[in-house]
Amino acid sequence: MTDETYNEDELYNEDAEDDAEAAVEPKAPLWRRLLFGAFVTLAVLFFAGVMLYEFGGMSAPDPQLKAQYEQMVAAGYAQPIQARFTIPIPGCKCHSSDPVLTMAHSTRRISECGSCHAR
Numbered sequence: 001m002t003d004e005t006y007n008e009d010e011l012y013n014e015d016a017e018d019d020a021e022a023a024v025e026p027k028a029p030l031w032r033r034l035l036f037g038a039f040v041t042l043a044v045l046f047f048a049g050v051m052l053y054e055f056g057g058m059s060a061p062d063p064q065l066k067a068q069y070e071q072m073v074a075a076g077y078a079q080p081i082q083a084r085f086t087i088p089i090p091g092c093k094c095h096s097s098d099p100v101l102t103m104a105h106s107t108r109r110i111s112e113c114g115s116c117h118a119r
């Protein structure tokens, strides 16, 4: 670096420094940033929990059961199920071997189990 490009006055211009300090908020102390991080984490987890409770349901039924059910609907033995928005929860599956019961349950949400089943 030569004196032509390096101008100490410009680099350490006090006015510019004051402006920069005013523009950037002073950093909050560590404990406050940690507390804020913990709060955001809890809020996100709480939101995810509420969404899963309200809209979560079982994972997709066994394709074989589904095919059986579709045959039953085609033959007029069962009502077609109304598609509904559910968030499939991995590992939460219907263990019934009854195609109608399984397909009917596939659109039910966790918040609704208690309206038919005693808890």
Ligand code: HEC
Binding pocket: 057, 058, 095, 096, 097, 101, 105, 108, 109, 110, 112, 113, 114, 115, 116, 117
């Ligand atoms: C609209 C009412 C209704 C809702 C909502 C409902 N069920 Fe059911 N459920 C039934 C009926 C009816 C049966 C069949 C009768 C029985 O076995 O008691 C049944 C049976 C079951 C069975 C036994 C299956 C078997 O093989 O016998 C399980 C387990 C079950 N439900 C879980 C759930 C879960 C988990 C939810 C929430 C996602 C839920 N149910 C929501 C009505 C409902």
